[in-house]
Amino acid sequence: MELVKLISNENPFGPPPKALEAIRKYAQSVNYYPKFVPQTLKEKLAAKYHVSPENITVSAGSYELINLITRFLVNRDEEILTFDNTFIAYSYSAKRNSRKYSTVQMTGPECNLNDLIPLCGDKTKAIFIANPNNPTGTIVTHNSLQKLLKEISSHILVVVDEAYFEYVTDESYPNSVQIQKDYPNLVILRTFSKIYGLAGIRIGYGIASREISEVLEKNRLLRSVNALAEKAAEAALDDVEYIEQSAAHNDRERAILYEELSRLGYNVNPSQANFLYFSFPDNERKAKVYRHLSDHGLLVCDMEFFGKKNALRITIGNSDANHRVIQCLGKLVSREKTAEAV
Ligand SMILES: Cc1ncc(COP(=O)(O)O)c(C=O)c1O
Structure with a gap:
């Protein structure tokens, strides 16, 4: 079984x-240090x-930027504000750097930005979304997002x-x-780890005001971006066909996954990303589905790992893998129906 x-x-x-192709080509040169600043890649991203x-x-990936923002x-x-059911790196980075953080309790799967506003105080310095x-x-x-930026103090960094x-x-x-361009307190984080298929080589980027970018650049570890990552990312930006096909x-x-799994009776959340979130009535039911898969x-x-007991997250894979997920969860439902009928 694969x-x-x-x-x-x-x-x-x-x-x-x-x-x-770029990684193979530049592998010959890894005896040389990378440049201090990956300027060609910066220029390519700026033009894009x-x-x-x-x-x-x-x-070196978004993690490095999350850490730099938290630390510097x-x-x-001061305090960091985020949601309770979100990417773990924000609270992790706050804890590692001994920074205070608060979370907005989400009442459902959505991050409601209006709920952040009453929690913003004098000491709030960054919001991660x-x-x-x-x-x-x-x-x-x-x-x-525009409404949030309009309503909160411009001293608070909003990191999307x-x-x-x-x-x-x-x-x-x-x-x-x-x-x-209108709100210089907005910081944007992007990565080559997801659709660009380079998670293992660790490369990401931020788009921010010159002042904020300067602080991030100044405090980045010297040569944190390795030479192969830089060349791979430059080439990946040119691989338009790969990106378009991956998105399509x-x-x-x-x-397909959303429709089929909902039809089978699973509580799947509509998603705009490359994964689906499933909620279960209790931990036992979730554990059963997890084990079966x-x-x-x-x-x-298993979202229990991130403190959410009754949920699973499934990455959207290739067509074969997705088909296997549907078949497998379908079989579990029919087996349970048969057991109920006996
Ligand atoms: C919301 C979000 N941001 C950032 C990352 C990590 O990005 P990187 O690999 O660039 O550090 C992830 C990875 O799962 C993520 O889900």
């Missing part, structure tokens, strides 16, 4: 062919988003983590690069 990893929301198609290279910080833009007596949200797959809209933005099809999704595949398969070689993310 094991399929549907745990961490990676691109199921392997690295982009152009990036792989119509900003200045000084607005871009390239990093939030003082010890994953958009789409990991693990629930929901988005916050352009209008709600758009790791999955290339998978979004909902037209109300923010054009955050545009909004950032995800859109198609996400709809892993017994069939389908490894998914």
Whole structure:
């Protein structure tokens, strides 16, 4: 039985062919240090988003930027604000750097930005918003992001983590690069780990005001971005076909999985990312589904690991893997129906 990893929301198609070619080519030169600043990549990203290279910080994945923001833009007596069912790295980074943080209790799968406003006080310094949200797959809209920025103090940094933005099809999704031009306290995080298929080589970037970018760049570990990652990311940006095909595949398969699994009676949340979030009435039921999937070689993310007991997250895989998920969960439902009837 072939094991399929549907745990961490990676691109199921392997690295982009152009990036792989670049990695092979530059592998010959890894005896040399990378440059201090990956300037060519910065310029490529700046041209793509119509900003200045000084607005871009390239990093060893989004994790590095989350850590830099927490450590160098939030003082010890200041506070970070985020949601309770969101990407674990925000609270993890706050704890590691001994920064205070508070969470908004979500009443459902959505991150409601209005709920953040009453919690913003004198000591609030940064708000982290994953958009789409990991693990629930929901988005916050352009209008709600603009409204938040209008209503809170401009001293508070609003960090939108758009790791999955290339998978979004909902037209109300923010054009955050545009909004950032009016609100310099908005910081955008992006990554090459998801649709760009380069999670293992660790590369991401931030788009922010020159002042914020300068602080991030100044405090980044010297040469944190390795030479192969830099070249692979440059090549991946040119692999338009790979990106378009990956997005189209995800859109198609996400709809099939959502419809089929909902039809089978599973409580699946509509998603704008490359994963689906399932809620269960209790931990026992969730554990049963998790076990059944892993017994069939389908490894998914048990959200208990992140403090949410009754939920699973399944990455959208290739068509074969998704078909196996539907078959497997379908069999579980029919087996239970038969057992009930006896
Ligand atoms: C919302 C979100 N941001 C960032 C990341 C990590 O990105 P990177 O690999 O660039 O550190 C993830 C990975 O799961 C994620 O879900």
